[in-house]
Amino acid sequence: MITLLYFARLREALGxxxxxxxxxxxxxxxGALRRHLAQRGEAWAKEMAEGRNLRAAVNQDVAMPDTSxxxxxxxxxxxxxxxx
Numbered sequence: 001m002i003t004l005l006y007f008a009r010l011r012e013a014l015g016x017x018x019x020x021x022x023x024x025x026x027x028x029x030x031g032a033l034r035r036h037l038a039q040r041g042e043a044w045a046k047e048m049a050e051g052r053n054l055r056a057a058v059n060q061d062v063a064m065p066d067t068s069x070x071x072x073x074x075x076x077x078x079x080x081x082x083x084x
Contacts (some may be wrong), residue, residue, distance in 0.1 A: 001020050001022055001023070001025065001071060001072070002021055002022055002023050002033075002069065002070075002071065002072070002073045002074070002075055003018065003019075003020055003021075003073070003075070004018060004019050004037075004075050004076075004077070005018050005026065005074065005075070005076040005077070006018065006076075006077055006078075007037065007076065007077070007078035007079075008078055008079050009047075009056075009068065009079050010047055010077055010078065010079065011044050013046070013047050014043055014047060014057055015043075018037075020059075020065030023070070023071055024028070024036055025067065027069065028068060028069060028070070029067060029068060029069060030056055030058060030063050030064065030065055030067045030068075030069055030075065031032070031059050031066060032069075033069050034054075034065070034077075034078075035048070035050075035052070037082065038050075040058045045068070048077075053079070053080055054077060054079065054080075054082055055077070055078050055079065055081075056075060056076060056077050056078070057076045057078075058073055058074070058075050059073055059074055060074070060076075063075075
């Protein structure tokens with residue numbers, strides 16, 4: 001199982017701030033996980049689309065699409081933050 005956390009607009013659009021997910025077979029990277037989540041339906045496809053500006057962290061470390069994801073990991077998705 002992995003823990004998924006969703007922040008800011010993602011939390012609003014997806015209707016949840018966290019979930020537990022059994023890591024699907026063949027999903028071993030953050031990019032593959034994002035593609036898997038995008039298949040859930042309309043809001044998911046929009047928010048997880050590859051062209052969508054989205055940041056992620058695995059176990060609280062900034063992550064890139066090729067970052068490994070494995071059972072027990074915590075994966076957070078959040079929009080980019082701008083200063084003001």
